[in-house]
Amino acid sequence: MRKLLSHFDQAVLSMAGIRIFSGLLEITAAIIMLSLNDVKKAVVVNSMLAVVGPLIFISTMMIGLISMADEISFSKMIYIAIGLGFILFGIYK
Secondary structure: OHHHHOOOOHHHHHHHHHHHHHHHHHHHHHHHHHHHOOHHHHHHHHHHHHHHHHHHHHHHHHHHHHHOOOOOOHHHHHHHHHHHHHHHHHHHO
16 A cells, blocks of 8 residues: 555645545535434534635645745745635635
8 A cells, every 4th residue: 555655746645635534524514414304403514514625725725835836936826825815715705
């Protein structure tokens, strides 16, 4: 298993791991919603996912940007940060 994972870049492996965790969290939340069988409780579970989603997005983007920091110019990093800001602004507004 270690030999298989050694073929992947550490940053990509970290980003994929976070996304796999996020997907498992989504599936778990869906199962919890089904087991609760109540709209009000399902909305509460869904609202918790609404908080976790942007955190997952920000953490995966930060890992990717940090790993590419030596390859990208400072001005491009500023443009990427502005773009991320717009995405987060769009999510919360």
